[in-house]
Amino acid sequence: MSVSRTLVAAALVCAGLALPATASAERSELPASTPAGPFADVIKSVVTIDAPLPEEVGPVPAACQQLRYLRYRRDGGPADPQQADAVLVIMPGTLAGAGSLEMHALQVVQNAADRGRSVEYWALDRRGNCIEDRTGLDAGLAANDPKIALDYYYRGLQVGGRTFGGIQKTGQLGYVADFDLRQVTEDYRAVITEGLPDPEFRRSRTFCGGHSLGGALTGLLMAWDFDNDPATRDDAGYDLCAGSIALDSSVALTPETAAAGAGAQIAKAIVGQTVRSVRNAVAANIIPRTFDFGVIGPETMLLLEGIGLNAQLNPDTDAAPLVAATPPTPAVDGAMRLLQSRTWQDAVARTPRLRRQHLSGEALLGAFMDDNSQPLSFIKTSIGSYTGGALLPKVFPFTDGPLMFYPVEDAKPYGWAGHLEPQSTARRGDGRLYTTAASEVTDPQDLARVLHGAPLDFLEQYYSTMLTVDSVLAGAGSRDGDFARLRYTDAALGKPRLSVIAGDGLGQAKQPAGVPGVPSVVEVLPGYDHVDVITASPRQSSGQPERSAKATTDFVLDHTGRDPGPTPAADEAAASDPEVAAAVAQLDMR
Template structure:
């Protein structure tokens, strides 16, 4: 993927809901499952949630030859399969199968927490269900060799210093010139892939209609909308193949099931390489085909393969020694990508961002504090990356006024609503991380903003940073998505273009099945979903918390997302 380092100095408004997933299927003939090729490999886990078995499943479903040259791995579809350890081994014998589409820049590993919690909660009620976390086809380009080593320094050396791991040398982050086959990975191929996978894994359509619940997180809700309205055999008069007849119901996690991005907020920076939608579908497709336009989304801050790899590396450190002093900020090589990301995420104000002083290297931080700084809602300024995993501890804290100041009236969107904070003593004490379940304890200093507003409280912290680290570093399929297809997002933004509109063959499919909508109380759609959808609202949750929240919550009540999904699996209505 090409690294786009140009900054246009402004942010795109509500153009793109970042962790959303969208999809629909065309009427083209389904891809063939070559020679019945399928592998399933058990996944060992240190999760505290017991009674759940995990495996990674790969099914060979080649792209059409017209896609052009691509790595052999990209002719396979992959997903993480979670099931009850006491339940049937065959998916067709499960009581229900939940199939989840990820959001933009999101991989299958992001669903680990909610998948385990939901399967376990259903089992408590005597229901043996499965949860399939889908990986987009383009994730075939990711190399997890360094992360799989289990050692943070080894991972940095592998990805950034050319050192071998198990005899393998990292081939580098893929440039745009090698990604011609991705020019066709739009909404049509995305929903086609879901259909082909379902047909391969559960061949009986009547079973799919009875047992499968289709849904997703963020942009995944839009993809589910297109899937529901798609026709897969090219004949609208036959409906057994229609998307809505592959599902018994739909579920939406901090999103809605729709064929439009209109319900979604939270946006990408304007310095991504997303093309101008005013160019029109045909011009954009020609640009993607020729390589004039980047086939993947990227930006110099966080949203590119190099910097997203850092999240998993930070997870490795926190997973191995949460309270140990981190050396990652100083061990990483210095380059434009990493420096821009460090400044954006760890600058107290504009002056610090411009000068680079003090930098993250000037602070003593534990591994937990490093990961918290990257993903906690009181630190990271981009709402689509936010979780509620606790708060800084161990020393004085100040308001973080870059890129926007605390205070005033904020609506859910690009920056989120939580006040931002930052350690305030370079070369000072060791800053630690107060986990979600220790916020509000008697020894909590209760840090406040300069205007007197508490930065956080126990009702606003819901995710265990240890389990977030595990999901980032322990999964065989990534939590993040390094190579997100530009075409998927431009297709959805051009939903009224004839080339995209034709994919909505069965519009009645959106209302053909029951829908469960679960929203993060402080997420991208907070307060904006029509009440007639009867959404379940998870109070205190941010956008990613609906996937990562701990099974045991601070208020003593059952975790609401997985509880709602398990109840929906029992009886969709």
């Protein structure tokens, strides 16, 4: 069964080789705080594992020689994860870090605890997060003053004797080109094997998964042949997992995998090149080594985290002074133009209109991320609506699609209603009355907190372009170089699968049927946007538990300890080699 070509688009939009980790690897674990709320039975820590990169990568920051993840577990439950009922190891999506998974993790662990079960949830951070400088954000949070963060990142303010060294440009980050698909897959495996050394526990009680691109990376992990020996199955990726979890994504590498259309044209252009030429272009920085395209790049991701910090500390205070104090760099003003212009005329105006407006801290966050304002589906959440002034429909950057709104009275203060109750909201403008139905699923304060969340945040500011390129090429069917290790492309179909699909997400409701007798659960969530699947509030307007976390908890507890089932077949392309086919025929493969 070959890898789906339609994974190409999903890899672009959803959006380190470590030595094999063992139980003896250097490891540290530090406690971290959990938010107030309904999570009394959950404790959180940051786990760090030494995992040096190969010498040929060259000099890298010391932090990039380690792997990190957030460990959530039941308070009073076993300290040894292999004594838990189950462990979930979850990979974030494109441009995302471990902190993006916090709300989902807290609820899954708490849901299990409410049922008397001990489940752990490990939210992974990829190596690219090692480059970020969190000093200003952490200092601003500690002092309850977001301006400290602004001054640290833009005005040379020293914090703890440290001065910000500036946004690192993609040309400075040669080593990031080595944070490719092979490295991420090896790191994924290293976290699992270091923390869960018992192979039987991994096969029966460890669930691998991810949000967005993280789901696709899980499918690639399960398909990977780590010893690169087609005659054996001693080190196959599918043995790391009892089952898989895809959060508005798909782990299945099959022709039925749905595409998310926004990146289709870019994906098609990349796939038209050879593996070597495209990868060489990234390594040489002809294609930027990090995802840095100005309006979406390290600086604007840092800006968004700062907006989250301000929304948490000053939810109802006019954010205009802070916006005015933000330097008009091409990246910052470009993001304001792209994401917060009502018309093309607004987008090309000398001064972005957002700089003339008076939005509260939460309203500014909503302007960038709520589905009534944000045009890019892979960033959208459903967190509320503007209050306090007239609104008009947005016609930039898209003239069709879902109706979105823009505040038009520049001198008037706008607030934000972060409601979680179904309602019909009237919005008057241009002489007409617009009505939108709202059933918000994410609390804006939860989103604000996890955006900048310490110690590991929501965003991966220096996301490796090579990871997306490799995912595209492997998803298009390439088996050149390291991609020859993708021998078990139907592996995910042979084990229990959960697919949680956002009704207003990336359009992946269709999932492959899989193997007869192997459970495949699909949970479609009407009204959820792509990000809501991992950020939704535990208190929903229906009065029922949040459905993404509930479906995940139910699936894991229902399938823990299940017979792992038959071994997946080798990749058809590899098995077409007569020697490989003969070896495969001697194995117990279906």
